[in-house]
Amino acid sequence: MDSELRERVEAEAEKHALLNAVKYDSDADVGAVMGPLMGENPDFRPHGDEIPGVVGGVVSRVNGMDRDERIARLEELAPEEMDEILAEDEGDDALLPDLPNAEEYDQIRMRLAPNPNGPWHLGNARMPAVIGTYKEMYDGWMLCRFDDTDPETKRPDLDAYDGILDAIDYLGFEPDEVIRASDRVETYYDHARELIDMGGAYTCSCPQGEFSDLKNSGEACPHRDKDPETTREEFAAMIDGEYESGEMVLRVRTDIEHKNPALRDWVAFRMIDTPHPREEAADYRCWPMLDFQSGIDDHLTGITHIIRGIDLQDSAKRQQFVYDYFGWEYPEVIHWGHVQIDAYDVKMSTSTIKQLIADGDLDGWDDPRAPTLASLQRRGIRGPAIVEAMTALGTSTSNVDLSMSAVYAANRERVDPEADRYFLVRDGREVPVIGGPEAGHPPYHPEHEERGRREVPVPGAVQIEAEDLPPNGKRVWLKGYGCVRHTRDAFEYVGDDIAAVREEGVPVIHWVPADDTVPVRMRTPEGDVTGEAEPDFADTEVDDVIQFERVGFARVDAHGDDESVVYWTHE
Structure with missing residues (x-):
């Protein structure tokens, strides 16, 4: 990398590091800086191996500034971006935009629609965080509907139903009602029969590839003009399980020449041979597709506003055909982009995490290396801190980046006042102490003297971290004890x-x-880090969040005869 390019990288990295630090009122994060830096400067990409080192040095310098210095420097480098941050700060009480046409409804009713195919990863938290916050903003109503009508490709995990409800509770919300789509199959059948009688659906036995070719060319399949009586009989046979998987489907009759082939005569029901894991639903073989099931449920439960991914825009368009047949009014829809999260090497995917656990690469869903809510909870991160960081992303249609530093900053505000302080030395070096008191007495919390002070004995020697040993003749201050000279x-x-x-x-x-x-x-x-803590640490309770001074916050997980185990929270 030549000097001119290095100067450009440093300048851009400083701006983004300052933006990250000031926006979240915390230290800047290299990962959070790299994303926008490389995105805005594609000519940097050929030097991708060298740039993180340059960015790391810039981030270190920014993290050495206090808040006032960061703000002053950012105002100098990027005044417009600084103004935007200040405007956001002034609007902290309304991080989310108003719901469209909210004033037209007596009650705002929204739904979470999780697929219970496993515990939640961090990305899953965005939906309950935003919908739960909207519920509070509008004094509204929130449904948790488990969309579990695919017992094969997205096979439900029986433990996930309660696990997801626990996760919603961890985030600080409670649904007003909980339903399982697999309990409502007969309701979907009833509406399918009505649709058939209206001429809005027909049974089709075309092989998938054959129908796809016809659809893409805008041609009707030979079953499209089937009379409702025949369709109803064949649909009854589907319900009775007389067809094998792939042999027969029920299609919604739309516009076979629609400009978007994805909307042409889409499948509403299909046959699945794999039994549902829930005993109550194990006998069903004819299952609704998500667009049909979800569309029916949204109407029957009175949903006024739907939030879904930008990649699901076609879902609303498919469901609109069904709503038109029934004469229903479609809910308001907000489409948002995907959330991307830094700081994890593990892909944010339920199937990927399951496989890593099965292979022994992760200890479980609460492994600190896993990007899961169970992991964050075990690390001592409060659910409302995740909600605060998620709602700050808004509901833009663009993909958004969540920096874990935002979660950590929000959590730090919550745990710092209650976290007692202790010392932990990693890879300790023993140093004799000559003279001085028999013990040090640092406070349990520097801002809460009423909690008292610890007693850390000095039995003729102390352990310190090797990098803290000063040169011969230089001094250091042993916190809570006093000044010593290395002699x-x-x-x-x-x-x-x-x-x-x-x-x-x-x-x-x-x-x-x-x-x-x-x-x-x-x-x-x-990975795991070992060390030695001061004696008073033994008096902490499991689930206490404490701070190891100069190391970081941690949640106490267990005290054993051989060792205590803590989970690192954040700095």
Whole structure:
């Protein structure tokens, strides 16, 4: 990379690092900077191997600034973007746009429609976060409808029904009603029969490839003009399970010459030989397609507003044909882009995560390396922090990037006031201490003196992290203890005048006793880390979120005879 290109990369990286840091009021994140940097500057891409190193250095410099310095620099580099951030800050109470035509409805009614084929990954949280927030904004009504009418390709997981409801509760919401589509198959049959009698549907036994060729050329299949009586008889045979998978379908009669081939005579019901895993639905073989089932349910449950992915625009158009036959009014629809999330090596896909667990590459759905809600919950991240970060993305039709730094910043606000402080030393180096008190007494929380102070004994020596050992003759401040000078491979106590730190810039470091520490295994997204914690850490309770000073927040997971286990939350 030549010097001119390097200067351009550094300039662009500084702008995006400042935008990331100021917007989320937290340290900038390299991953969050790389996405927009490379997207806006395609000529950087041939140098993709070198650029992360340059960006890392810029991010470090930005993270060394305080908030006022970051704002001042961003106003200098990108005043328009700074104005946008300030405008967003002023509108924090209304992060989501108004729902279209909301004033025309007596009650806003929205639905979550999860497929219960496994526990939720982080991307699944966006829908309940936004719909739950809209429910609160409008004092509305929220349905959780399990779309579980595909027992074969998206086979339901029996544990996922309750698991998803638990996830919604974790995010801070409660549905007003919960239904399972697999309990409502007879309702879908009734509406299919009505549609047949209207001339709006017909049974078709064309092989899939043959029908596809006809459809794409705008030609009707030979079954399209079948009379309703024959169609009704054949549909009854479908319900009775007299056809094999792929042998017969029921199609909605639309416009065979429609400009969009995807809307031409689409399938409403098909045969599936694989029994449903729910005992109550195991006998059904004729199952509705999602567009039919969902369209019927949205009307019957009075849904006023639907939010769905931009890739599902054709669903609304298909369902409109059914609504026109029945004379129903279609709900308001908001289409949004996909959410992409940084910071994970594991693909955000239920099937991928399942396979990694089956192969032993992940310990389970709550493995800290997994991009799942179970993982974040075990790490001590509060559900409302995820909601705050998700709603900040809005409902744009463009794909959006969620930086985990936004989740961490929102969570930090929630856990910092309650998180007691402790010391944890990783790969400790033992250093004798000459003179000084027998123990240090750092506060449990620097802003809550009423909680008291810990007692960290100094039995003639301490352990510190190797990188914190100063050169011979230099001083460091052992937090909660005092100032020591590195002299002849030992620390010589030289006093407790805090001016050494405030006026002379003596570094402050954390430490633990040489003996009687608590062995800790900290599980992180990058792998397990081991260390030694101060004795008082043994008094913490499981599920406590604490802060290991200079290391980060962590949730206490277990205390055992050999070690304690914590899950890293974030810095």
